[in-house]
Amino acid sequence: MADLASEDAFVAFERVQKSYDGENLVVKDLNLSLPKGEFLTMLGPSGSGKTTCLMMLAGFETATHGEILLGGQSINNIPPHKRGIGMVFQNYALFPHMTVAENLSFPLEVRKIGKSDREAKVKRALDMVQMGEFGGRRPAQLSGGQQQRIALSRALVFEPELVLMDEPLGALDKQLREHMQFEITRLAHELGITTVYVTHDQTEALTMSDRVAVFDDGRIQQLAPPDQLYEEPENSFVAQFIGENNTLEGTVTSMAGNTCVVTLDDGEEIDAMPVNVSQVGERTKVSIRPERVEFNKDRLNADAHLVKATVKEFIYMGDVFRFRLSVAGNDDFIVKTRNAPDAVKLKPGETIDIGWLPQDCRALDA
Amino acid sequence: MSDETQSGPVLAADGTPLKQSLARSLRNQKMRALALIGPLLIFVLISFVIPIGSMLFRSVENGMVEQTIPLTVEALKDWDIDSGESPNEAVYQAFVEDMIVAIEAKKHTRLGTRLNYEQTGMSSLFRKSGRKIKRLDPQADAPFKDKLIDIDKKWGDAQTWAVIKTHSVKITNGYFLNAIDMQRTPEGAQAQPEDKRILITLFKRTLFMSLVITFSCIMLAYPVAWILANLPMRTANMLMILVLLPFWTSLLVRTSAWKVMLQQQGVINEVLVWLGIVADDARLVMINNQLGTIIAMTHILLPFMILPMYSVMQTIQPTYLRAAKSMGATNWTAFWRVYFPLSVPGIGAGSILVFILSIGYYITPEIVGGTKGVFISNRIAYHISSSLNWGLAAALGTILLAVVLILYWAYDKIVGIDNVKLG
Known part of the structure; x- marks a missing residue:
């Protein structure tokens, strides 16, 4: 269409x-x-x-x-x-x-x-x-x-x-x-x-x-x-404007087909899908939807890059839990999870590993 | 959670009826509100209700004849007004006695003036006779009939006494009859002689010209109000000053300016002659007639039309016109079917204002109206300040008030008064 x-x-x-x-x-x-x-x-x-x-x-x-x-x-x-x-x-x-x-x-x-x-x-x-x-x-x-x-x-x-x-x-x-x-x-x-x-x-x-x-x-x-x-x-712009969105800023350090590695400003490395970036060394904003962030240890993919995060706040919304995390200097990193029987409740102050599928993490224009 | 139903009035917590307790709690509030509007109420009473009331009363009040010559009025009751003959000696006797008292109090000339409204010559008759009656003695000089007729032969004329008798009632409809070109005669209400009939014509002219002025104000004000309402606020406020500017100039100055513009040697005529549009010996007559009054008054009353129109038009959202057009209406249809009906309250308010103001307008017709362009109000002013016939002036004023009220009522019936908005 x-x-x-x-x-x-x-x-x-x-x-x-x-x-x-x-x-x-x-x-x-x-x-x-x-x-x-x-x-x-x-x-x-x-x-x-x-x-x-x-x-x-x-x-x-x-x-x-x-x-x-x-x-x-x-x-x-x-x-x-x-x-x-x-x-x-x-x-x-x-x-x-x-x-x-x-x-x-x-x-x-x-x-x-x-x-x-x-x-x-x-x-x-x-x-x-x-x-x-x-x-x-x-x-x-x-x-x-x-x-x-x-x-x-x-x-x-x-x-x-x-x-x-x-x-x-x-x-x-x-x-x-x-x-x-x-x-x-x-x-x-x-x-x-x-x-x-x-x-x-x-x-x-x-x-x-x-x-x-x-x-x-x-x-x-x-x-x-x-x-x-x-x-x-x-x-x-679209990523920010439509829905809730987490943004991390960094530089592309390696590219391989459908994935690239972005080095965040504090030195951590993450996997992402290149959308608006074409070469190594470019500045980029990576965008991840809150519901696509995984922090349940059992489900984290060991091969992928994991990122350290500190829990700042827990917001109970009934059908979903919302957590505000501090990730790579971004204090407003939001994570959402469904209120399921096996849902993990994080407590403020806890330090955890988070990760995501590379295709959910899009490296966009800076 | 009691489900008990009470019989009788609902009671407040302390057992008094709820209505009574509510009234008590509201009484203080009501008193305070009344105290706040108190000064205005008193002002309105003194400056509005009482003067209008006294004007209405003056238009029928006629105690002067009876107060000045009470014995004569009493004696005249036995006289048959239709006999065509002068009354008998008793009336003359009473009249002389009355007059001596009246002359002492210097009231007889006022009575003469009063009766002069009804029949010319009465004023001089009373003044002249007064000087001579003063020397008569009510006992020694009787009988008086022939003596009075000697003083002035009008005293032997039945007509003179008929006028006195006809207008000796305390409450008279004479002024109202005069106001509509009729007169009170012994035979009842009759039309004035033709050469004295001017007031009905004046009423008609006043109404007609007020309508013309109102209409020309609508035609001129509507586009102005439209432009003002559709301009950005800043520009509209600037232009508003131009609309209001006339308000800050003296009415007299503005009217006189029109005189300068419109007269035969005035600006407009000079320009037209200079341009060769009008021949020098055929200059337009635009002043001291109805045209002059209409032009000047339309200009002076225009702001009263623009302001309500403007404030109503401001509330009409421009999306109404867009909506109409999006549905297939041409510019004209959108205006006529949607914008115009919504602006009618403004036209109504402006028209009522302009019409009522112009129906009682005085200064402008007086200055530019000549004889053909004067209003009824000019006649009222004449009777108040020159002829001093206040009763007639009051009757004219009352009729004017009644006409306005009737028109207001008719407007309410036809258009609906809730369709009038000042913004």
């Missing part, structure tokens, strides 16, 4: 740049294409250019350079109302002076769809989000979650092929958010809609998307399915 020829793509950004002030580029040379029916999430910290990309696609911002294609046609000069793209806004943007049904009916009215047709579609769209009885209410009389559902069904009621969502769940509490994540993906897949979803919440991105584009500094840092993104980050 990675590299799609732009002819087959439903939505495509080609060498798109955007600058607001003529001095700084907010979006730098963006190339992105997605096929019909895909759920793509743009994930990144605020100011990374993800919302700007979404607004360019919706037509509310113009690209400074490059082309945006929808269904194979350039839409750079098509005004937003002719693009036929559904959109869900961060604050829902439900019209407060209209009832829920009137809100949903609005996109159909401007499309000059007949009254009986309109009513049927509105009803179907409301039923789709289980809000059938709320047609007569005003948005202000609904809870946040209900407003969210209405905003969603309003974006879908005119059956667009592409729906954009700009942090739609940002204002909801955690439980509701999780529920809505499921709801949105279900709808998107059932209706076969192409979705571009913008968020800064990585959990949301991982659980909902077919592919995730991680944005930083106006560029896509990595574009990959969630599992690949989490397990095989391509650079240290």
Whole structure:
């Protein structure tokens, strides 16, 4: 799915740049294409250019350079109302002076769809989000979650092929958010809609998307399915940004095919998989996920390099144990283990050996 | 965990009824709140309720005739107003006795002025007769009928006495009748002679011009408020100063400036003549008429329209327009179906402010209005300061107040007063 020829793509950004002030580029040379029916999430910290990309696609911002294609046609000069793209806004943007049904009916009215047709579609769209009885209410009389559902069904009621969502769940509490994540993906897949979803919440991105584009500094840092993104980050930004991550700094001292040895700054040696390093002597940040670190003596691989660690803190979280260790000068090295009957409980002050599989330890750019 | 259900009122912990105990605990709070608004309450009472109340009362109050010539009023009760003949000697006797007392107290000229509102000539009649009646003796010089008619033959005219009798009631509707171009006559309410009918025209003109001014304020203020609401805060605040600048200049100066601009030898005409758009002998008449009043008042009242519109528009999120467009609405549809309805409360608030202010406006029509562009308030001012007919002025003011209240009520019925927002 990675590299799609732009002819087959439903939505495509080609060498798109955007600058607001003529001095700084907010979006730098963006190339992105997605096929019909895909759920793509743009994930990144605020100011990374993800919302700007979404607004360019919706037509509310113009690209400074490059082309945006929808269904194979350039839409750079098509005004937003002719693009036929559904959109869900961060604050829902439900019209407060209209009832829920009137809100949903609005996109159909401007499309000059007949009254009986309109009513049927509105009803179907409301039923789709289980809000059938709320047609007569005003948005202000609904809870946040209900407003969210209405905003969603309003974006879908005119059956667009592409729906954009700009942090739609940002204002909801955690439980509701999780529920809505499921709801949105279900709808998107059932209706076969192409979705571009913008968020800064990585959990949301991982659980909902077919592919995730991680944005930083106006560029896509990595574009990959969630599992690949989490397990095989391509650079240290992605590794840090997605999920919890332990970083150790050092220098590559030997390389052999799929593994290399990194000498940490305090002299310890570890095995790693070279990702962004190509030669001996290069500086590198190695990244290890907390749950991939092994400290159970019985399971440690004797052949691999082991590292000495001191336990600093033990945090009980119910389903998992979390330990904060001091490793090679890094006091924030986190290790997680499942709360299983044979789980080892480490005590603060203890000194232990830790290790990992070389492929879980990725040597990335410094 | 007792499940006992109590019968009767709920009791507090000490056994007193809960309601009573709640009221007691809230009483202190209420007293403190009352003490805080006390000064304002007293101020409003003294500066607002009492003056308006006294104005309302003055528009019907008419004790002067009865207080000044009580015996005459009593004697006139037996006189048949429709007979067409002058009253009998008893009335003249009573009148002379009343007048001697009134002249002593120097009240007779005031009565003359009062009756002069109803019939011209009464003022001079009373002044002239007063000098002569002063020398009469109520016992020795009787009978008086012929003597009075000698002093002025109007005393033999039944019309004179009819006016006195008609306006001797304590509470009169005469001022209100006058205010709507009618008069109180022995035969009941009748229309004023045609040459005296001006007030209804003035009321209509005031309402019409206030509507025109309100409408032109809406048209001018809406785009300004829109721009202000959509600019970045800093720029908007800068431009806001320009909107508020007129507030810091004297009303008189601003109105006079319009005089300089609009008159026939004024700036606008000179420029138009210089450009050759207007011939020198056909200069535009833009002042001392309705146009002048409308232009100047629209300018002066514009901020009162911009400010509420601006503060309402500021609360309209720009995403509403984006949402509408993303759903397929053109710029115009998005504006008309989404933005405009949301801005209506601002228009409503501004319109009510501007309309009510302009309906009672005085200075500007007085300066630039000429005769064709004056408002009812100018007439009220005339009756208060020149003709001193305060009763009529009060009646006019009361009608104006009633019109405003009726319009306010109608607005509430049509648009809904909760649809008015100042921000």
